[in-house]
Amino acid sequence: MRSILQKLEGQKAWEAEKLWGPPSEIAEGGSGRKLYIWKYDTLPNVPKAPGLVVATLTINSHNEIESTHWEQRGGD
Secondary structure (H helix, E strand, O other): OHHHHHHHOOOEHHHHHHHHOOOOEEEEOHHHOEEEEEEEOOOOOOOOOOOEEEEEEEEOOOOEEEEEEEEEEOOO
């Protein structure tokens, strides 16, 4: 997952949507920034893992992926 997210940094937000489909949530922030959030038990193009995978991308006002974060919840 880490290598996938590293490749997305600096790309346009639609690249992540092309990879995973529409985000499950988009949160509007200040200065034109947004958080795109995917919460799924499986994401396309990501190896299956037990539990819930949450990927969060910070999108800047130019619609570019500024930073990324992911975590796995549950499935222990």
